[in-house]
Amino acid sequence: MNEREHNSKREARRDGHQSDPTDRTDRTENPARPTTLRPSGGYRQLRSFQVTTVIYDATVSFCNRFVDKRSRTHDQMVQAARSGRQNIAEGSRASATSSQTELRLVNVARASLDELLLDYEDFLRQRSLPQWAKDDPQAQAVREVGRRHDPTDRSDPTDQSNLVAYAPWLNDADPVVVANAIICLIHQANYLLDRQVASLERGFIREGGYSERLAAARIAERQKQHRTDRTDLAPPPCPRCGKGMVLRTTRKGGRAGSQFWGCPDYPECKGTRQVRKPDGSGGSDRSDRREP
Ligand SMILES: [Zn+2]
Numbered sequence: 001m002n003e004r005e006h007n008s009k010r011e012a013r014r015d016g017h018q019s020d021p022t023d024r025t026d027r028t029e030n031p032a033r034p035t036t037l038r039p040s041g042g043y044r045q046l047r048s049f050q051v052t053t054v055i056y057d058a059t060v061s062f063c064n065r066f067v068d069k070r071s072r073t074h075d076q077m078v079q080a081a082r083s084g085r086q087n088i089a090e091g092s093r094a095s096a097t098s099s100q101t102e103l104r105l106v107n108v109a110r111a112s113l114d115e116l117l118l119d120y121e122d123f124l125r126q127r128s129l130p131q132w133a134k135d136d137p138q139a140q141a142v143r144e145v146g147r148r149h150d151p152t153d154r155s156d157p158t159d160q161s162n163l164v165a166y167a168p169w170l171n172d173a174d175p176v177v178v179a180n181a182i183i184c185l186i187h188q189a190n191y192l193l194d195r196q197v198a199s200l201e202r203g204f205i206r207e208g209g210y211s212e213r214l215a216a217a218r219i220a221e222r223q224k225q226h227r228t229d230r231t232d233l234a235p236p237p238c239p240r241c242g243k244g245m246v247l248r249t250t251r252k253g254g255r256a257g258s259q260f261w262g263c264p265d266y267p268e269c270k271g272t273r274q275v276r277k278p279d280g281s282g283g284s285d286r287s288d289r290r291e292p
Contacts, residue, residue, distance in 0.1 A: 043092035048192040051146070052085040052109070054163055055185050058170045059116065062182065066175040067123070077119045083112035084189065103200045110193045117186045120179050132180040142169060142184040222257065238263040240271035247275070 043049045059081035067074045091105030124131045132139040145165045163170075169181035235244045245261040261273035 043089045046088060046092065046196075048109075048189055048196055049085065049088045049092070051185060051189040051192060052081075052088055052113070054166060054170075055113070055116070055182060055189060056081040056085045057163060058166070058178070058182050058185070061170065062175070062178050066178070073119065073123075077116060080112045080116040080119065084109045084116065087112065088193075099200060099204050103197065103204065106193060106196055106200065110190065110197065113186050113189055113193070117183060117190075120183050120186070124176065124179055129176045129179070131183070136180075138169075138177070138180065139184055142166070142181050143188070146185075146188045236261060236273055238265075238269060238271040239273060241265060241269050243269075245271070245273060 059077055063069075063074045063077050067077065087105045087109035091102040091109065094105060095102040121131060123129075166181065166185070169177055172178055172181075235246065237243065238245050241263065243264055246264050247259055248262040250256050250258050250260065259275045261275060263269040263271040
């Protein structure tokens with residue numbers, strides 16, 4: 001069974017979450033009718049979250065085995081690895097309300113991983129241990145495990161296949177192998193996070209931030225209301241010339257957005273009437289005045 005079949009099998013076991021968590025291109029294609037203002041919270045399906053989870057677990061294990069528990073380095077490495085993972089989750093949760101916050105948190109995750117990468121490089125250099133070159137066969141083998149996973153893979157978040165796949169390197173008795181394998185994983189996570197940041201930035205430019213999206217939803221609701229009014233109200237005759245009037249919307253001033261009846265012969269005839277509710281109450285709806 002090839003990887004794709006394997007993935008679709010796993011996908012079939014999961015119910016509901018069919019959308020690709022890293023793809024934000026299509027779900028809000030129509031900003032006028034959003035189901036939620038922004039997709040959020042699918043971080044467990046994010047490949048970057050899965051890879052940083054492996055990095056976090058591997059770093060805890062690495063530090064316990066090879067770094068003095070009382071040293072600051074031990075703490076710093078575990079904290080950096082944890083921060084990388086946590087900020088991806090928090091960014092994803094924040095995405096419902098603020099794409100700026102999401103972008104900031106993903107960037108924090110990226111910075112934490114850079115810090116961790118330096119720690120591993122320091123570990124090797126300070127002990128005169130070799131760091132694998134990019135084309136080292138072992139580095140290529142570790143990267144190959146990552147390549148077999150599509151970056152947009154929707155793998156079962158509960159399965160341990162990620163950790164298991166890297167176990168031969170991460171459980172090696174030689175700290176050189178473990179540190180170098182984790183360095184490969186950090187590069188992989190950084191690549192995924194860079195793509196995530198680029199995609200968030202593109203989405204931000206195309207769809208605007210939360211407040212712009214909210215305004216679009218509000219305008220759509222107002223237009224729906226407008227159409228309802230139109231069908232519910234029979235046009236009254238013009239007070240000047242008697243022609244059937246047309247519903248118009250005030251464009252400027254404090255009442256912009258509110259409706260009134262206008263003469264179809266405007267500007268020749270300047271007859272207007274206030275819009276009355278179908279139940280005969282009040283004049284035009286003034287609730288719009290409170291809106292920015
Ligand atoms: Zn008229």
